[in-house]
Amino acid sequence: MHRRSLLGLAAAMPLASRALPALAQEARPVRLVLPFPAGGATDAVARVLAPGMAERLGQPVVIDNRPGAGGVPAAENVVRAAPDGLTLFFTTSSTHSAGPAVTPNLPYDVEADFTPVALLATQPYLLVISSTVPARTVEEFITWAKARPGQVNYGSSGVGTAPHLTGALFAALAKLQMVHVPYRGTGQVYAELRRGDVHALFDTPSTAAPHLASGTVRALGVGGRETPLVPGLPSLSRAVPGFESEVWFGLFGPARLPAEQVARLREAAIGAARDPALREKLAGLGAEPKGEDGEALRRVAAAERARWTALVRDPGIRASD
Template sequence: MKTTMHTINRRQLLALSASTVVLPAFAQSKYPSKPVTILVPFAAGGTTDILGRLIGRHLATRLGGSVIIDNKPGAGGGVGASMVAKAAGDGHTLLMGTIGTHAINQYLYKKLAYDPFKDFAPVSLVAMVPNVLVVHPSQPFKTVKEMIAYAKANPGKLNYASAGNGTSIHLSGAMFEQMAQVDMVHVPYKGSAPAVADLLAGQTNCMFDNLPSSMPHIKSGALRAIAVTSGQRFPALPHVPTIAESGLPGYDATSWFGLWAPASTPADLVARLNQEINKILSLPEVKQTMLDQGAEAAPDTPQQFAAFIQSEAAKWSKVVKAANVQLD
């Protein structure tokens, strides 16, 4: 796939512009006619899975039907995303996607089994999530400056786990290597959960993990939080500094997660789903649950989400190029 930006096709634009109209009886009376599947393109237990299950539980209540979470990890989320891209546009198959599936993968992979713009109808942004630099407590460093000094004194000795090649977790580490001018070893896994498991076991040294999957271990003391990757400190961890303020000015990497339907999904159905997701994200208990886990609810419209995806794709294309990362 060419590493150039794709514009949203006319059908999607028409679908998005129609998203604020009064919903016809089609979406109201016939949907859902069977269980809705939210496909999570990463392993169970990671941030994408955590958010998918939270949304799925509430969506089932609002739709009055069953919502199934189906984990299909592989290729940095590409395996699961391609499955949804090829699914029927009837609202019964949705994707809990990420910054990776829709803003990064097209610049990483020589061949991609889906087009992140043409093959999907954006439903809503769901959450903004800073990554967090966590280390096993056995490591001798406790700050970013100490970690950089250790890495420079021990080139190639320090390794960092990730949820997979080309994921935002990987690229957060790659950006750190580039800006700090250190030589570290990347250890990719198929999702955050197995990567965190090995970090907890001391099999790897550190990780630039999505905050929700590491938050319980930070609270328990099983992992040490060195810094967050976002431009600002995260409200739930006010004592943890940003990487930028800890020695690498300008460093800023925030992950995000959203919901997509296949491109052929009718505009009224996309609008219905957007309304339901926004109502779920406005619930105080959902907002607090996300915050406790390290995520911030981020409801928006399909139009806003589509524009946001385009801007993020432009940003991360430069990061991927600078990191010189390309996957088969």
Template sequence: MIRISRRAALGIGTTFATGIGARCLFAQANPIRGPITLVVPFAAGGATDIVSRLVAKRLSELIGQSVIVENVAGAGGITGATRIARGAPDGSVLLMGTVSTHAINPLMAAKPPYDPLSDFTPVSLVAVVPNVIVVSQKTPAKDIQGLIAWLKTEPGKHTYGSSGNGTPPHLSGELFKSMAGVSMTHVPYRGGGPAMTDLVGGQIPILFDVLSGAAGFIRDSAVRALGITTKVRSPSFPDLPTVAEQGLANYETYTWNAVFAPPGMPEAMSRYLSARFKEAVDDAEIQKRLRELSADPIGSTPEQLTEQVKSEMAKWRPVIESVGLKQN
């Protein structure tokens, strides 16, 4: 299984295009005519929307064309993604996809409305956002091993919250249960905000959340963070150990943002866009802003994005099946 970590990300730029030097790509004439609409398949104001607007603004400056962000929310991201899967491959419309649109949702659907691989042209992985395990100040656990011991002492008695059924934090919780050999009941919320409110209030003892959403509460000591879910620590919280460091060596989950185009886009156009998105993500100010959101800037080749989607599908398929989230 192929995963892109922070260490791997450092090497992405050196192998940016197969058989084509980065300088040649950067010098390539813009093959896109007219404005670009970057579809965000979620409501405005969320992490994906914020990342998209940051990158779109810089991309517009680089290519000298308008890049308009349009929110097309619905069905957990499926509505917006389906629009791109059926769009024209002329560069006029792109998608800011996520692990939900390109792994979790297709795996959960009885009849997926699109194939995450064949119905899109991969462009670039933009950023990776870790998840985090946090507990209320009333919960006795101080670290991951303490949490596991507490849960094993009272199996099935305790609950954990997430931003909803089938979301990356929910599946992160189920993967944790499986790998740690513990039992706890999932409490789905309509978003990370309501779940965090109940965690702070002590209504639930444990929450699996996206780091960008939990960061402020962690810094204010409103909740206690036990572990980052990526393989290496987050620059936003360098003193917070990973779950893997604390005994679950192969535990790794995160969310990500990646750009996809409609199927059939000419290779010259997809590689031009990939180069431009990487250049945008490499911008010092964009990197600073993304890291303030606890997002790790990446920038990748189309091939690396394809492998990312494949690896996510391979990882989450057995989890979804074991939890019974596959729709009939």
């Protein structure tokens, strides 16, 4: 080999060696850790957005469902992960707003131990009841429940989750004595609703819709804006003034995630949420796409956390079981 060729090869070697880690990084999948099981609203929204993120990042994006314990194990998994952009927390109000309000001594700090990346979507909560309950309106359900103090229950995806506190808020404002029954995910509550062992559930339209279509449960009202999946539902605030509850979906990384990684992930996530085809799919789940940055996510999580914290401090609320 000529001397000039050897010198050119030697000069190129450092550049190639520096490029190898970047290429290896892009070939490795980004893991979206979810605090709920497959089949729920969080899983459905994540699976709509993951392909759009993968396309924009140029690397695979995989879903890692880690349900149970109010999302604490899933959150800890992300907190312990390297801040390399390969492990992200695709989560909701339950872990970053409701959970800290109920359990202030969590094994992590939801502000300090996570890097907010993007606010992606919201969904309103529906009041869903078992078809064994003889109520056709919110008012009729309240009257029925008031006649049975301590005998009417509602299910949720776990202690300290947003569906749990939504039920506690509804019961407090409607002056009902309802018993909370926690599960590992709202999907598990439907079998109990069908049998009549659970009377009510606050759930999102995407999870509730197929069960409503089967006729085994009924939706009585919506806690936010009207949803196209279940059109014509009255606002729950008409029967229970002051009641409103929606869930947000957001993306966090571990603490100390480098700014360049945050920017790259933010652009991919927001780009997916704003993609017309994916927006249509999200709307089909009853979700309202947002596509806002990490600061917007931090603000909405903090505001919701303050709201739930005020709720659980009310001496009339039992939000710890």
